[in-house]
Amino acid sequence: MTAQELRRKYIAFFVEHGHAEIAGKSLVPENDPTVLFTTAGMHPLVPYILGEEHPGGTRLVNYQKCIRTGDIEDVGDSSHLTFFEMLGNWSLGDYFKQESIRMSFEFLTSPQWLNIPIDRLAVTVFAGDDEVPRDDESAELWRELGIPEERIYFLGREDNWWGPAGQTGPCGPDTEIFYDTGMPGTAESRPGISDGKWMEIWNNVFMQYNKQADGSYQPMERKCVDTGMGVERTSTVLQGKASVYQTELFTPVIASLEGLSGVRYGDSEERDNSIRIISDHIKTAVFLIGDEAGVVPSNLGQGYVLRRLIRRALRHGRKVGLEDAFLEKPAAIVVDMYAEVYPRLQQQRDAIMQELGKEEEKFMRTLRNGEREFQKMLPNLERNPKREIPGRLAFKLYDTYGFPIEVTEELAAEHGLTVDRDGFDQAFRKHQEKSKMDDNQTFKGGLADHSEMTTRLHTATHLLHQALRDVLGDHVHQKGSNITQERLRFDFNHPDKMTPEQIAEVERIVNEKIQADLPVVMETMTLQEARDKGSIAIFSDRYEEVVKVYRIGDYSMEVCGGPHVQHTAELGNFKIKKEQSSSAGVRRIKAVVS
Ligand code: ATP
Ligand code: MG
Numbered sequence: 162m163t164a165q166e167l168r169r170k171y172i173a174f175f176v177e178h179g180h181a182e183i184a185g186k187s188l189v190p191e192n193d194p195t196v197l198f199t200t201a202g203m204h205p206l207v208p209y210i211l212g213e214e215h216p217g218g219t220r221l222v223n224y225q226k227c228i229r230t231g232d233i234e235d236v237g238d239s240s241h242l243t244f245f246e247m248l249g250n251w252s253l254g255d256y257f258k259q260e261s262i263r264m265s266f267e268f269l270t271s272p273q274w275l276n277i278p279i280d281r282l283a284v285t286v287f288a289g290d291d292e293v294p295r296d297d298e299s300a301e302l303w304r305e306l307g308i309p310e311e312r313i314y315f316l317g318r319e320d321n322w323w324g325p326a327g328q329t330g331p332c333g334p335d336t337e338i339f340y341d342t343g344m345p346g347t348a349e350s351r352p353g354i355s356d357g358k359w360m361e362i363w364n365n366v367f368m369q370y371n372k373q374a375d376g377s378y379q380p381m382e383r384k385c386v387d388t389g390m391g392v393e394r395t396s397t398v399l400q401g402k403a404s405v406y407q408t409e410l411f412t413p414v415i416a417s418l419e420g421l422s423g424v425r426y427g428d429s430e431e432r433d434n435s436i437r438i439i440s441d442h443i444k445t446a447v448f449l450i451g452d453e454a455g456v457v458p459s460n461l462g463q464g465y466v467l468r469r470l471i472r473r474a475l476r477h478g479r480k481v482g483l484e485d486a487f488l489e490k491p492a493a494i495v496v497d498m499y500a501e502v503y504p505r506l507q508q509q510r511d512a513i514m515q516e517l518g519k520e521e522e523k524f525m526r527t528l529r530n531g532e533r534e535f536q537k538m539l540p541n542l543e544r545n546p547k548r549e550i551p552g553r554l555a556f557k558l559y560d561t562y563g564f565p566i567e568v569t570e571e572l573a574a575e576h577g578l579t580v581d582r583d584g585f586d587q588a589f590r591k592h593q594e595k596s597k598m599d600d601n602q603t604f605k606g607g608l609a610d611h612s613e614m615t616t617r618l619h620t621a622t623h624l625l626h627q628a629l630r631d632v633l634g635d636h637v638h639q640k641g642s643n644i645t646q647e648r649l650r651f652d653f654n655h656p657d658k659m660t661p662e663q664i665a666e667v668e669r670i671v672n673e674k675i676q677a678d679l680p681v682v683m684e685t686m687t688l689q690e691a692r693d694k695g696s697i698a699i700f701s702d703r704y705e706e707v708v709k710v711y712r713i714g715d716y717s718m719e720v721c722g723g724p725h726v727q728h729t730a731e732l733g734n735f736k737i738k739k740e741q742s743s744s745a746g747v748r749r750i751k752a753v754v755s
Pocket of ligand 1: 245395
């Protein structure tokens, strides 16, 4: 059964059972700044679970695009993707456990629907603890339907409990449905242990308690059901495949990568893994750029995640011999594959290709610069009897050219060299501490007064910093800043002299942001939060430390302590007066506002 047949059947089944089909939403949650992405079909429905009336009624069904960045480390295994689709059905104070479990069972096993043999299924049910009793009701319902006792597993909170979303609110036990892939697994195999034997395909959540501020659980009057079934995983098991990458939702992308690289999928586990990661990340990137929210690569929020995904795909590309730009073909295949289900991707095809191409070019430039330097160092490195690149040199490549340490390691390996990774990490940490100290000093020395002019110049520095990163690349970081009544001075790492065109472009961007009269807003948060949101900052190990973060519209976000204007229009006209060398690999700009 194809994924498209599965989507259709799921919707048809629940519509037959009185559900209204509702449209899936954007990957970027509306009105919820606390999370970056929609992670489940339930996400856009939270207000209705909390009690708001839904125009579609009390029984709903849909399919929803989801992104889980938390699963990124697992991507490449048989079942965890960054982007996936979730089929879901909901009861908003309508049916509860009995009808929900019966419908799930019928849909899964009936010959007319998915026709999965009962002996391939197992379920997990909440085991209960000091606060909430065991979910015997769900277990009994499964037994009645013919799931044998030894295929009903009672597990704790980590596996079989949902919510509340915040400190208080609806929550309850869930029951998860697993499919026996027939793989051998380990001695400890059971549903919930990822060893390849049991694949979780569906989860039914029963919201029956309202957690109170005092920590107690009050039974809810209006109980709700939320379920989520993964399209990719369920297609996999229905097609008798062992991995999501063997379904039609991935095979064309993999075939295209095989064609471009000349690598055959199936020949080497390491290269296969890279191909899987590339496929997953390209698909996620296509859906993000083609989303209703139109995410583009940037250094903030969703755009930052997108940038990281694209760059990670490109890094893995290199591992399978894809050194030049290669995203366009596989991305076009993703658009084709999903054009029927998500017509917006088709409409956004040009924008998707453009953004991917731009980001690819930007990263390639970074890599080229770094590689050139690496080649210069090489003769010396090869004379080193330890055949090891000192950490301080690897760090220099990273710091001056934005060269990822993973790429240095790759290049080293090609020349039979290793990298002193501990040394690199050490240099990295030392640098962070020092920059932090410098920063504090610059702040004290360089900004003695908080006059109107210095305040304006200080805010302009943020715009300049971001614009430099946009034009020259993300390796650009502040190396120093000094502000007087007359001018700002900004030092940053960049290997080459800026061209007149680059200078003009930076000026143009800064003035454009000034004219847009963007609001300047300060928030306080921990350094870890600032980092997760994609702020520019020098990140030490003290992630718990609370810092001030200045956000200029959607354009710049930077950890900073200085004085700022409230609206960028207060800055006036921005002009770069000088661009010169400051020290090796560090450039200096002097600029004014008037
Ligand atoms: P797992 O424990 O395998 O990570 P989960 O418990 O996190 O799954 P749920 O939050 O219950 O999954 O999501 C409901 C369904 O969505 C799952 O049963 C599965 O089919 C699908 N799903 C969840 N995470 C992913 C993912 N990263 N990639 C693909 N499908 C997923
Ligand atoms: Mg999970």
